[in-house]
Amino acid sequence: MTGGTLVAAGMMGMNLAVYGFNIVSARMLVPHEFGALTALLGIILVGNVASLGLQAVTARRLAVDPDQREQIISATAGVTIMVAIGVGAIVAASTVVLTPVLKLDSYWPVILCGAALVPLTIMGAEAGVAQGTSRWGALTAIFLGNGIGRIVGGSIALIVSPTTTSAMVGVAAGSWVPVLAGARLLMGHSDGGHPISRRPLIREAVLSTHALLAYFVLSNLDSLIARNRFDGHESGLYASGLILAKAALFFPQFVSVVLFPDLARATTHHARLRAVTLVAGFGALAVAATALLPRVALILVGGDQYKEVTDRLWLFALAGSLLAIVHLLVFDALARHAHGVVVMLWGAVVAVVAAAYGLGVGFTGLVVTVTLVAAALAAIVWLTPGERTDAPH
Secondary structure: OOHHHHHHHHHHHHHHHHHHHHHHHHHHOOHHHHHHHHHHHHHHHHHOHHHHHHHHHHHHHHHHOHHHHHHHHHHHHHHHHHHHHHHHHHHHHOHHHHHHHOOOOOOHHHHHHHHHHHHHHHHHHHHHHHHHOOOHHHHHHHHHHHHHHHHHHHHHHHHHOOOHHHHHHHHHHHOOHHHHHOHHHHOOOOOOOOOOOHHHHHHHHHHHHHHHHHHHHHHHHHHHHHHHHOOHHHHHHHHHHHHHHHHHHHHHHHHHHHHHHHHHHOOOOHHHHHHHHHHHHHHHHHHHHHHHOHHHHHHHOOOHHHHHHHHHHHHHHHHHHHHHHHHHHHHHHHHOOOOOHHHHHHHHHHHHHHHHHHOOOOHHHHHHHHHHHHHHHHHHHHHOOOOOOOOOO
């Protein structure tokens, strides 16, 4: 297998495992509890931007400056633990706000989100080292470890106690599996030779994290809005549709991972066009399959207890597919160190919130809003790619 094929298989395995956990959760939890769990997993996805920011920065620097590999890895290792603890603590402390907003019965689920983000942030730095040095086998092991940890830890916890809090205990415990899988990547690197300053790394990580935060707020905002605005049953139905949206979003992400070093080194738009075409092709297949086989899609999102959402599942697939294109374009911008994309992302977030609360859109209106905003955003980012602004090392 080529490196790209290996990573693609690893990411698909991870996404299938994460998807499998969503299916297990949908079947073992009542809609009210499943809606709460979906919102909590959305918090983890948003909080995981620090992990992805470290991954993108580390991979980019290693790809464009391989001669300073040891120094870059050493600096990354020094920053990672500090960032991981900080992110975990901030999210855990946010429970005083998020618990009433998400209508949770206990402060513990959000605290457990913070606990899960500590290892997930460390995992991001490890993945960045593997990605930037083309260690595709190690990167595949990290991805598979993440998926296996989620489905095994979460499923065992649900078997013990089918509640939202129990599920989050399993997710937090399982998040350490990928860290163990990639532990050697950050170990054994000293500051010998000519160590580089950590400040440029931190600055670039902050800029990348800011852009990814905006993206993940956008891509998970509707799950939080649905939980806040709809009743428990309707938010559970929306959460089942989001299973399909997330499948369409996550499945083609191996494209950005495999092509990221090429995007970082590219001097033309050929790599960008190839990557977008691949992601758009996967999205078209997902939407067509859902529209033609809605009953099969219903089985994949939880079964007959969610049958009220059947005729709208293709909309969720379309929304997820368009967000996947936006995801690719955001990583292309990070590869080129062009951080102006963050303004467009926050503008899209404002548009979704304004429509959801200002216009009072309902169930179908919310997913249509996300679809239209994602389509407009993808077009705008594509037409205004920005210039490469590489920072000195």
